[in-house]
Amino acid sequence: MKNFYKKSFTLLCIVFLINHINTFAKNDNQNKLQSAISTPTKFIQQDFDVLSYYPKIHFVDIPNKKINAENTITFVWLMRTDTSKFYFHLRGLSIDSVFYNNKLVPYNKVGDTTSATYHFEITPPKLDLADTVQVRIVYHGSMTNEGGVQAWGGVHYQDTTLFALGVGFLNNYVCTTEHWMPCYDHPSDKALFQADFYAPEGYTVISNGIGSLVSKNNGISLWRYSLNEPVATYLLTFVIGNFEKLTFTGANIPIIVYANSQDTTASNYAFKKTPEMLNYFTEIYGNYPFESLGYVLTKLGSMESQTMINFFKPLVFATYSQKDSMNLTAAHEMSHQWLGNSVTPLDFRDTWLNESFATYSESLWKEHVLGFQSYLLEQENKMTKYFKNIVPLEGIIPLYDYPRTSATSNYPTTIYYKGALVLGMLRFKLGDSVFFSTLKSYLNTYQYQNSSTELLKSFFEEHSSQNLTQFFDQWVYKAGWPKIDITLNVDELPNNKTILHSVLIEQNNPSDWGLFLDLPISITIKQSDGNIIDTVVAMNGNALTIPFNDIPIDTVLINKGNKVKTLMQLQSYKINNLLSVQSNVPKPIHFNLYERNLSISLPEMNDEIQMRIYDYLGRVSFSENFYDKQEIFVNLQKLNQGFYTITLINKGILIYTNKIILQ
Ligand SMILES: [Zn+2]
Structure with missing residues (x-):
């Protein structure tokens, strides 16, 4: 594992450099002048690129969320000038010391906790010119969360389970892994992750990637996890509690579900279709991008943490009691592994990319299991919810770079439901074959990297040979609907x-x-x-x-x-x-029907008259046009006996109608 770990480092380094040069070089000068840290809604190219995180966390008091910990951050200087600095975020925990390549260094706090970019900075020692750097941060304290009325992002202790969620709805900084681990907490900088968790014996520790119980010593268990593909920090998680491990087979890799013992029956039902789900998404989105996949039931959720989804526990029971084995939320979070996790937005203006695709994936999953009519019905349900419940609450906001203050949030429901409808229309516009092959190719091209709305748009334009500017303008960048x-x-x-x-x-x-x-x-x-x-x-x-x-x-x-x-x-x-x-139009002077000879005298000369006679079923039985006539004569010999309606139309306007009975 260690070898592979190192090899991945080198590979990644190259991939990241190419990525930065190609995609972001044009912004470099401009951003250089600002020399600032990225904000949640603005990517700014940094001088450094994080390669990996390796936290070692000792859980000393689980109910009180207390830890003693350190995190080793390995990064590379992409460029280094006199003003270059390394930045990291950390909230609610105390820093004991910071080492730069094993040398104790000072650090500065920048801003206060009310700031969206509250962080710490380190100035590299003048004499240390190494390109690759390990910064080790030793820290401790009681882990917190974003707080507020609807605390979600950060660390929680609920139902005897300690767990972390990587984003918040209502804070101004979005990413909340900084509530338990110092890191450059921005989606633009993806890195590898390995973690050592020291917890009292008897607990199960669950985190991202592949992991296991490594050793036990004096009542303390060491659990080690590692993720061999890059991850955005907001997709990191850990969960500590008493869990049973359920395994679902039928796909390329087993799907693991961690549930408390009293939840296993409901979980066995709720997740039984997940192997089929994984096979289906692999078919439409390409090979599953990671080595493992699991769900862990938590009191809050659901969150698509990379390879280990925090699943909202009450949903398992709803699914079970309603005998609804479709489990759309399981599908939603699973699809994020491609759409959001493997290909990640550069900053949070593009969050709609994650949520619209994941919500649309729910409809696609329905289509796969129940057919296209169910897909359309699901799309209609989403539209109804959007107009009935979401618009009155969140107002009329665009998918891209929407307002985030109440009553919307960092994750307004608009981007889920409106987004799913918009993707359905993009699919219709391009046709199934182009839409799905382009999407698969996009996910392959940007695998493990970052993307943005403009990149997605130009990729689809290139592969479909269609100009999508109007489509993206009216549906993505602007608010409203027809x-x-x-x-x-x-x-x-x-x-x-x-x-x-x-x-x-x-x-x-x-x-x-x-x-x-x-x-x-x-x-x-x-x-x-x-x-x-x-x-x-x-x-x-x-x-x-x-x-x-x-x-x-x-x-x-x-x-x-x-x-x-x-x-x-x-x-x-x-x-x-x-x-x-038209019933008040002037009546003709004369109307006569004699032995099936019909004559109509009109009040004035008409340049064009269209006569239609309908039978009692409304079918056109007779049709003839007359030009420059005041008198019309027709023979209705060929019509069957029955009840008919006559209409005369002049220049699209009905000028006469009457009903006749032919004997
Ligand atoms: Zn989602």
Whole structure:
């Protein structure tokens, strides 16, 4: 393991350097001048690149979260100037000493704990010119969490279990691994991770990667974990408690679930489909990027910690009691292993990349197990929740770089639900084959690295040969959604028959949202004879009329078709009955039907008259056009006996209607 560990170091170093040079070089000068630490919502290139973390943590009082610990951070100087500094974050714990390549060095605190970038800095000793550096920080104290009304990120002791979650909802610094381990706590700098946990005998210690109980000494057990692929610090976790280990087989690697003994029955049910899930995601997203995968049940969650998901315990029971073995949350968190963990946002403006894809993965998992109709239904459920519950709470915010203060947060639900709908529309726009192959290729290209919205966009543009600027502008960068008004232009005939002339679609958005272009509008028409027309039209303006060939219909449904679910709000749905609307038109002078010879005298000369005669089922039985006529004569010999409706249309306007009975 140690050899591999070292080898990975070298490899990573190269990968990271290439990554930095290619992707970020253009920002280098600008950022250099600022010479500052990255903020949660702004990546700033640093002079250093962390290669690995190796914390050694002694849990001296578990209920009180007390530790004595040290962390060795290995990093490389990408460039070193007189002003170069190494930064690390740590909250709520006391630093005893800091060593730079084994030499005791001073450190400075920068900012206070109210600051989003509260951190410590070390100036490298002038005489130590080594490129690769080990900084060892010795620290102790009682671990804390983000606090506040809805404390989530950080360390908790609940239900006799001590555990850590790597992000917070309502703090201004997002990453919360700094509540238990000094680290450069920003998603842009991914590193390897190995950890030694010393805990009283009898406890199980669970963390990221592959680990085991290594030794026991004087009632203290040493558990060692290591992750052989880079990890963003916010994806680190540890859990200490009394757990049973359940193993689920059927995929390339076994899936481990850690549950308290009283939770094993429910867990066996709730996680039984996870091997199939892993096989499915491997099929669509490419090979699983890590060596292990597990879930650990905790009182708070769920969090996609790399290879060891903190799973919200109450959900296991909900899943079990409702006999819902789909376990969408297990699918959501599993998909994050590719989308978020293997490919990680450069900073938290791009959090939607993680959450929209993971939420969309829930729908895809449903599609895999239950079919495309279930997928569409799941997408519709998400849209309904978005409009009904989320918008009233969070307001109208974009997917990218959204506001974070209450009532939104670092993880507003908008980016989950709206995001899933947007990805469904991207899939529809590109087609299944291009969408899925591009996504797989993207995940492979950026494996273990960072990405951003712009990188994703340009990758998809390159692989689909489509310009996606408008798509990303209207759906990702801007807030809002299309508000649609529908008008059906029909004739309502006797016996409740309805003839559809056309469907008018109008987009009436608030002016600052602009018009949504290339908007897929799904129209489903149930005809009187039972046939169904299921079509999608692309809307590119504020109004669009779709003509239909005067078909008898039962119903017309919008956005309920079998191809795509569009994020849109149906504001109004009107039926415009042309017959009744025009009932006050002047009556003709004369109407005569004699032995099937019909004559109609109109009040004035008409340049074009379109005559249509419908049978009692609403089918067009007779149709003829007349030009420059005041008198119309037709012979209806060929029509069967029965009840008919006559209509005369001039320039699209109904000018006359009457009902006749042919003997
Ligand atoms: Zn998620």
